[in-house]
Amino acid sequence: MTEGEDRTAGRQDPTWIAKDPLLGAVVVSAGQIAARVSELGEQITKDFWGRPPLLVGVLKGAFVFLADLARAIELPLEMDFMAVASYGTATKTSGVVRIVKDLDLDLTGRHVIVIEDIVDSGLTLSYLRKSLLARGPESLAICTLLQKTGQQRADFDVEYVGFEIAPDFVVGYGLDVAERYRNLPDLRVYLAGEPE
Ligand code: IMP
Numbered sequence: 438m439t440e441g442e443d444r445t446a447g448r449q450d451p452t453w454i455a456k457d458p459l460l461g462a463v464v465v466s467a468g469q470i471a472a473r474v475s476e477l478g479e480q481i482t483k484d485f486w487g488r489p490p491l492l493v494g495v496l497k498g499a500f501v502f503l504a505d506l507a508r509a510i511e512l513p514l515e516m517d518f519m520a521v522a523s524y525g526t527a528t529k530t531s532g533v534v535r536i537v538k539d540l541d542l543d544l545t546g547r548h549v550i551v552i553e554d555i556v557d558s559g560l561t562l563s564y565l566r567k568s569l570l571a572r573g574p575e576s577l578a579i580c581t582l583l584q585k586t587g588q589q590r591a592d593f594d595v596e597y598v599g600f601e602i603a604p605d606f607v608v609g610y611g612l613d614v615a616e617r618y619r620n621l622p623d624l625r626v627y628l629a630g631e632p633e
């Protein structure tokens with residue numbers, strides 16, 4: 438970029454977040470996220486010392502969290518990604534989940550940590566967990582950035598939880614509504630509520 442040239446001039450409004458009437462209160466700030474991600478990284482580093490983990494990111498929502506968390510884990514590690522689609526509406530999962538993009542790596546004998554953005558009913562993760570366990574990993578743990586309180590209908594343990602939040606619909610830091618808001622640096626309430 439040459440001096441004096443403004444790449445964003447006329448194309449981008451730096452106050453777009455503040456001006457969006459559908460974005461509500463900050464639920465978790467960027468600073469709180471950074472502090473918690475570093476704690477989780479430290480914990481995982483301790484827990485997986487001597488047995489390097491394979492991080493499995495669930496696309497798309499977990500990509501920002503995984504990018505930060507991976508760099509907070511001081512161990513050699515590998516990562517892979519998968520994408521799932523659930524039958525039902527955009528946010529209310531039926532529990533029947535289809536794998537849209539499968540992993541490239543073999544899980545046999547691996548110490549797998551599934552990285553999720555949010556556990557709401559828990560039905561998506563419940564399905565995913567069973568499907569991954571059937572592939573013979575040495576161990577399987579779950580790490581989610583967010584867990585909504587009182588919403589879980591599936592009975593499995595989530596070993597690592599970033600934040601427990603109220604059951605409002607939230608966006609930002611990877612979480613979207615109709616593919617928007619994934620690039621917000623913090624987590625905010627989406628005021629229009631859950632999209633149908
Ligand atoms: P579950 O099967 O009900 O746990 O569904 C969890 C999935 O629903 C997440 O992986 C998200 O894709 C989506 N979801 C649930 N709550 C929210 C939210 O507040 N914001 C954005 N996506 C959400």
Ligand code: MG
Pocket residue numbers: 495496497498499554555
């Ligand atoms: Mg998700």
